[in-house]
Amino acid sequence: MTAPERSLRADARRNREAVLDAASDLFARHGDNVQMDEIAARAGLGVGTLYRHFADKRALRAAIIARRFAAVTELARAAEQLDDPWTAFETLLVGYLESAQPDAAFRFAILSPEEPTWADIAAEKHAFSEIVDRVVQRAVDAGLLRPDFRPDDFILITRGAMANMSGSGDWRRYLDLQLDGIRSTAG
Structure with missing residues (x-):
């Protein structure tokens, strides 16, 4: 676990991991053409939550x-x-x-x-x-x-x-x- 992950609350850590899992899958399938809102939707989160974790x-x-x-x-x-x-x-x-x-x-x-x-x-x-x-x-x-x-x-x-x-x-x-x-x- 990286330092930023250790300092997150459990729910925020789950959201972060959901975003990373979704982004990993979508980047693997579609390369860099994936949009941030697609990643948020795949993670089951709002785009604002995604941007709180990743700029x-x-x-x-x-x-x-x-x-x-x-x-x-x-x-x-x-x-x-x-x-x-x-x-x-x-x-x-x-x-x-x-x-x-x-x-x-x-x-x-x-x-x-x-x-x-x-x-x-x-x-x-x-x-x-x-x-x-x-x-x-x-x-x-x-x-x-x-x-x-x-x-x-x-x-x-x-x-x-x-x-x-x-x-x-x-x-x-x-x-x-x-x-x-x-x-x-x-x-």
Whole structure:
């Protein structure tokens, strides 16, 4: 649960979650063409309630990303505890992508040409990024990832895989090819 969610009353938290669920579904189906009043109607709320929680669609996308980052940060913490550096890296990467697969709204927000409002979700992104940095560095230091692999490369790979999740895209094959390309041959 993010900091803004913790400070809300129970009914306000339910309304916020209803809006996020509705927006997630509608963004996944229709992209950015969805109107705020459509989201409010799907959530069973008035448009004023929606605007009390989110100023615009950009704020909604940021909240969708924040919700997913909170979930994958827990997954990242578990992966970081694994003894084998390669297993930790692969578990984190695959787990992140498996989490994103059913969440089309999250993928839309991440892959959108409009940059997400990272300032709105800085804490969630920072927590996840710190763990990714440590997991990547540990795998590089162990000689299991190519020595020039950087944490930003994790993002490149995940975005490429996400782009192959729609339609008949075979993101797992894409990921297998990427993993073959980044695994160190120095061992």
